Amino acid sequence: MDEKWLVGVDIGGTTIKMGFINQNGEFIYKWEIPSNIKEKGRHIPADIAKSIDQTLNKLGQEKQKLMGIGIGAPGPVNVGTGSVDVAINLGWENFPLRDLLEIETSLPVIVDNDANVAAIGEMWKGAGEGSKDLLCVTLGTGVGGGIIANGEIVHGINGAGGEIGHITSIVEGGMHCNCGKTGCIETIASATGIVRLMIEELSSTHTASKLRDFYDERQTLSSELVFEVANEGDELANKVIEKVALYLGLALSHLANGLNPEKIIIGGGVSKAGDALLVPLKNQFIRFAFPRVAQGVELAIATLGNDAGVMGGAWLVKKRLLSKHENVPLHL
Incomplete structure (x- = not known):
C-alpha cells in the first residue's frame, strides 16, 4: 500500500x-x-x-x-x-x-x-534537527515561542507554556503590551518594538543617522532598515540593536538557566538579519547565562522560514x- x-x-x-x-x-x-x-x-x-x-x-x-x-x-x-x-x-x-x-x-x-x-517543525527538519531540548523564539510583529523538553512541547497547566514574548524585561516604565502588561520582551525585540526604539532615539537625540531623513519626512521605518544601516556603521541603529540584544539575551538566559537546552533557535522576520542580530545576542546571552548552561547551548537562526x-x-x-x-x- x-x-x-x-x-x-x-x-x-x-x-x-x-x-x-x-x-x-x-x-x-x-x-x-x-x-x-x-x-x-x-x-x-x-x-x-x-x-x-x-x-x-x-x-x-x-x-x-x-x-x-x-x-x-x-x-x-x-x-x-x-x-x-x-x-x-x-x-x-x-x-x-x-x-x-x-x-x-x-x-x-x-x-x-x-x-x-x-x-x-524546526526540531524535526530545521535548525533544531537532532535535538530534543530546545527553545524556539519567533521575532515578528510580536514575539512568540515554543519550549521543547525531551522532545515534548511544554504546554503547562492551561496551555500558556512557552509565552516567551511576555517575559517582563522592563520592570518599571515599560511600554504597554497587547497582553495587558507593560515592559514585555515583545515590546522590545519584535519588529514593531525595534522600530519604536529607533523612533525614540531619533526623537530624543540630535545624533547623526542615516534614518533621520526617514523619520523627519515621516517615511515608513522598518526593522530590516534598522539592521541594514547598522551594518553600515550607523551609531543610533547599532545602539538600538545592542538594547534589543541586551534584553532578549537576558530573557533567554533566564529560560536557559531553568531548562538547560541544547539549542536556542531564533526565527521570524527579524531573524533574517542573521549575524547582525545573532552576534550581539550571543554576547549578551553568555554574559547572563550560568556558565555551564552557556557551554552546552548553541544559538542559531531558524532555517525553515x-x-x-x-x-x-x-x-x-x-x-x-x-x-x-x-x-x-x-x-x-
Missing part, C-alpha cells in the same frame, strides 16, 4: 499555509489561501477543507491518501479539545477548530499553538496518530 501523506496547516491572520508532506518530512506539495476573516472567521474550517479537496483533485489523489491534519493556530489553544481560546486577528473566541474541521474533512485533526508548532508551521503540523500527525498503530519513535 502506498505511504499515506501528512497534512500540515499554518493559520495566519492574512494567509493560511498548507502542505502535503511524506512521513520522512519531505514536501509533496505546498500552497496557501487567503484567511477569510469575515463573520468572525467562521468560514475558515470549510475553506481549508475545500482547498485540501481541490488540491487532492489537482494531484489525482483520493482523500484516503491522507492520514490526518496538524494545525498551528494563533493564540492560546486547548490542546485537549482542539479549540482556540482567542485569536483576535481572526475573530475567534472559544472556537472549536478541531471539531469543525473534522466534520468538514472526515479526517483526524490535531491543533496546537502556532509558535509551538513552528518549534516542532515560512515552512516551519506546516512542517510542525505534519509532525503532530506523524507522532500522535501513526505512533498509535506502528512502531514509530516519539522523537526524531
Whole structure:
C-alpha cells in the first residue's frame, strides 16, 4: 500500500499555509489561501477543507491518501479539545477548530499553538534537527515561542507554556503590551518594538543617522532598515540593536538557566538579519547565562522560514496518530 501523506496547516491572520508532506518530512506539495476573516472567521474550517479537496483533485489523489491534519493556530489553544481560546486577528473566541474541521474533512485533526508548532517543525527538519531540548523564539510583529523538553512541547497547566514574548524585561516604565502588561520582551525585540526604539532615539537625540531623513519626512521605518544601516556603521541603529540584544539575551538566559537546552533557535522576520542580530545576542546571552548552561547551548537562526508551521503540523500527525498503530519513535 502506498505511504499515506501528512497534512500540515499554518493559520495566519492574512494567509493560511498548507502542505502535503511524506512521513520522512519531505514536501509533496505546498500552497496557501487567503484567511477569510469575515463573520468572525467562521468560514475558515470549510475553506481549508475545500482547498485540501481541490488540491487532492489537482494531484489525482483520493482523500484516503491522507492520514490526518496538524494545525498551528494563533493564540492560546486547548490542546485537549482542539479549540482556540482567542485569536483576535481572526475573530475567534472559544472556537472549536478541531471539531469543525473534522466534520468538514472526515479526517483526524490535531491543533496546537502556532509558535509551538513552528518549534516542532524546526526540531524535526530545521535548525533544531537532532535535538530534543530546545527553545524556539519567533521575532515578528510580536514575539512568540515554543519550549521543547525531551522532545515534548511544554504546554503547562492551561496551555500558556512557552509565552516567551511576555517575559517582563522592563520592570518599571515599560511600554504597554497587547497582553495587558507593560515592559514585555515583545515590546522590545519584535519588529514593531525595534522600530519604536529607533523612533525614540531619533526623537530624543540630535545624533547623526542615516534614518533621520526617514523619520523627519515621516517615511515608513522598518526593522530590516534598522539592521541594514547598522551594518553600515550607523551609531543610533547599532545602539538600538545592542538594547534589543541586551534584553532578549537576558530573557533567554533566564529560560536557559531553568531548562538547560541544547539549542536556542531564533526565527521570524527579524531573524533574517542573521549575524547582525545573532552576534550581539550571543554576547549578551553568555554574559547572563550560568556558565555551564552557556557551554552546552548553541544559538542559531531558524532555517525553515515560512515552512516551519506546516512542517510542525505534519509532525503532530506523524507522532500522535501513526505512533498509535506502528512502531514509530516519539522523537526524531
